[in-house]
Amino acid sequence: AQKVTQAQTEISVVEKEDVTLDCVYETRDTTYYLFWYKQPPSGELVFLIRRNSFDEQNEISGRYSWNFQKSTSSFNFTITASQVVDSAVYFCALSEAQVDNDMRFGAGTRLTVKP
Amino acid sequence: DGGITQSPKYLFRKEGQNVTLSCEQNLNHDAMYWYRQDPGQGLRLIYYSQIVNDFQKGDIAEGYSVSREKKESFPLTVTSAQKNPTAFYLCASSMAGGLYNEQFFGPGTRLTVL
Numbered sequence: 001a002q003k004v005t006q007a008q009t010e011i012s013v014v015e016k017e018d019v020t021l022d023c024v025y026e027t028r029d030t031t032y033y034l035f036w037y038k039q040p041p042s043g044e045l046v047f048l049i050r051r052n053s054f055d056e057q058n059e060i061s062g063r064y065s066w067n068f069q070k071s072t073s074s075f076n077f078t079i080t081a082s083q084v085v086d087s088a089v090y091f092c093a094l095s096e097a098q099v100d101n102d103m104r105f106g107a108g109t110r111l112t113v114k115p
Numbered sequence: 116d117g118g119i120t121q122s123p124k125y126l127f128r129k130e131g132q133n134v135t136l137s138c139e140q141n142l143n144h145d146a147m148y149w150y151r152q153d154p155g156q157g158l159r160l161i162y163y164s165q166i167v168n169d170f171q172k173g174d175i176a177e178g179y180s181v182s183r184e185k186k187e188s189f190p191l192t193v194t195s196a197q198k199n200p201t202a203f204y205l206c207a208s209s210m211a212g213g214l215y216n217e218q219f220f221g222p223g224t225r226l227t228v229l
Binding site for chain 1: 157217218219
């Protein structure tokens with residue numbers, strides 16, 4: 001069964017620090033998709049990125065970057081120069097192409113950025 | 116503005132009662148989803164629908180029911196058979212079916228059973 005582990009329950013940093021959120025996944029499928037979502041205090045999840053299993057290129061979007069490594073089954077998310085507005089719960093998720101009725105979310109990492 | 120609306124934001128129900136959570140989208144998305152979120156946990160998929168008049172069970176469908184009579188609407192009924200219904204419920208949609216697509220989420224409904 002597919003599984004997503006976010007070992008960091010809570011992280012607290014001071015503004016302008018860099019922070020990396022870890023995500024480790026398990027799957028038997030060769031085709032799968034990985035996601036990161038942000039859940040601010042308002043509650044609704046905001047999509048950040050999707051990566052398919054055939055694309056291991058790292059991605060950078062402004063202060064956000066993602067490091068996908070199939071060899072270690074990890075899809076880590078780094079925020080550079082963190083800001084108070086980055087405070088939220090971040091979820092990593094996995095969807096397998098062959099299992100069309102499930103999307104597995106990690107338990108989430110609560111990031112607090114202090115001014 | 117395009118988006119997903121969920122109502123009500125907070126819902127209280129007595130034990131043994133059925134309750135229906137509303138989800139509406141004006142994004143013209145084909146697929147819609149319902150998730151449950153418990154404190155300190157990730158989201159778990161309850162039901163999803165790829166097209167009108169069709170829906171599939173997710174990981175934790177027991178005690179829930181859905182309908183998809185219109186493209187824009189995907190209401191979720193929490194029945195009395197659901198043993199522990201107190202949770203935060205999130206509705207989402209995506210352009211096409213398949214859980215590998217980017218999903219857009221509503222603001223959620225927090226259900227409390229008294």
